[in-house]
Amino acid sequence: MNLPNQFENPYHSKVAALDNIYVTHQSLVEAINGITECISWSRHSLEPKGALLTGMGGAGKTTICQFILKRYPPVMVSTDDAHINTVPAFYTSVPSPCGIKALASSMLDELGDPSPGIGSASAMTKRLCKLLVECRTRVIILDELHHLLRTKGKVQGKAEEVCDWLKSLMNKAKVMICLVGTPSCESILQCGDGQMSRRFSHRHHLRDLSCGTSDHPGELAGFLQHLAAQYSLSLGSIAMPDFGSHKLVEQVWAATSGRPSFITLLLQKAVLSALNGQRTSITVGDLAAAFDSGVTIDVAQSTKNPFEMLNYELKDSVLSKLRVQK
Ligand SMILES: Nc1ncnc2c1ncn2[C@@H]1O[C@H](COP(=O)(O)OP(=O)(O)O)[C@@H](O)[C@H]1O
Numbered sequence: 363m364n365l366p367n368q369f370e371n372p373y374h375s376k377v378a379a380l381d382n383i384y385v386t387h388q389s390l391v392e393a394i395n396g397i398t399e400c401i402s403w404s405r406h407s408l409e410p411k412g413a414l415l416t417g418m419g420g421a422g423k424t425t426i427c428q429f430i431l432k433r434y435p436p437v438m439v440s441t442d443d444a445h446i447n448t449v450p451a452f453y454t455s456v457p458s459p460c461g462i463k464a465l466a467s468s469m470l471d472e473l474g475d476p477s478p479g480i481g482s483a484s485a486m487t488k489r490l491c492k493l494l495v496e497c498r499t500r501v502i503i504l505d506e507l508h509h510l511l512r513t514k515g516k517v518q519g520k521a522e523e524v525c526d527w528l529k530s531l532m533n534k535a536k537v538m539i540c541l542v543g544t545p546s547c548e549s550i551l552q553c554g555d556g557q558m559s560r561r562f563s564h565r566h567h568l569r570d571l572s573c574g575t576s577d578h579p580g581e582l583a584g585f586l587q588h589l590a591a592q593y594s595l596s597l598g599s600i601a602m603p604d605f606g607s608h609k610l611v612e613q614v615w616a617a618t619s620g621r622p623s624f625i626t627l628l629l630q631k632a633v634l635s636a637l638n639g640q641r642t643s644i645t646v647g648d649l650a651a652a653f654d655s656g657v658t659i660d661v662a663q664s665t666k667n668p669f670e671m672l673n674y675e676l677k678d679s680v681l682s683k684l685r686v687q688k
């Protein structure tokens with residue numbers, strides 16, 4: 363149903379377009395390069411490698427999965443007697459609750475099996491191995507691994523069974539698996555006989571962006587400057603705040619803990635607040651209003667608005683935590 367025009371905000375589409383802007387940072391580049399190297403190495407080694415990518419919610423894990431998928435697009439390969447639609451890489455999420463059949467079914471679905479949910483677990487596994495070989499799949503990216511954890515980070519009863527199944531899938535289909543989840547997923551790899559930990563020894567962690575000091579700026583400063591420059595380009599003649607100021611970087615860190623998804627949300631809310639006010643510059647006041655809207659409350663270092671703090675308040679409430687972070 364289309365809403366009548368008077369309920370539509372004309373600026374929402376402008377701000378939504380900002381979702382397509384990505385800025386690289388060190389741990390993102392390291393993870394993409396490390397996983398790509400693992401995929402290439404697996405092709406030539408006797409035992410395919412396994413990788414684990416971890417990061418807190420909103421750190422950018424699924425974004426990285428999409429980057430990697432783009433490097434291995436599906437291609438049609440012609441042999442003497444057939445045309446094969448290859449699927450060098452595909453992405454799926456661990457279902458919740460997870461069992462072997464549910465996982466096999468979601469993988470079969472990705473590879474175009476006409477009845478992915480049909481058959482016993484072993485029949486589905488056989489079909490899946492055959493399809494993986496036919497589609498020349500080199501990597502399966504398995505996101506939301508933390509669905510194998512119960513509350514309080516405990517490993518689900520079925521996790522060990524699922525891990526054994528993943529190991530045997532790697533061996534049978536000679537496919538590399540990249541597991542993706544929150545840092546608590548490390549505990550999943552510890553279960554069983556230690557084989558899981560050995561097979562998934564290539565590990566990458568997406569850190570929150572560091573604030574640094576005015577003498578030694580952290581990754582957050584560069585990230586904000588690049589993001590602001592690209593937002594400005596996309597919005598056209600809109601001036602962004604000066605993220606060359608270390609105080610402003612500290613304020614953003616206090617509001618977001620340096621977590622990319624919350625940084626983009628805060629900035630987009632600030633852009634919307636300026637556009638709604640018919641202004642062409644985003645001010646610290648817009649950032650303050652964005653903070654007050656509560657979008658970053660889950661990760662904020664302080665309940666008080668960091669964009670309204672006096673210098674000494676910011677130092678006391680934020681810098682003390684930064685010293686612990688270092
Ligand atoms: N490198 C980045 N540059 C710009 N925005 C990013 C970046 N990484 C993450 N984001 C923002 O955070 C949002 C959530 O990222 P996502 O990859 O889904 O996190 P995760 O899977 O770790 O929870 C993205 O939709 C995007 O808006």
Ligand SMILES: [Mg+2]
Pocket residue numbers: 423424425505
């Ligand atoms: Mg995700």
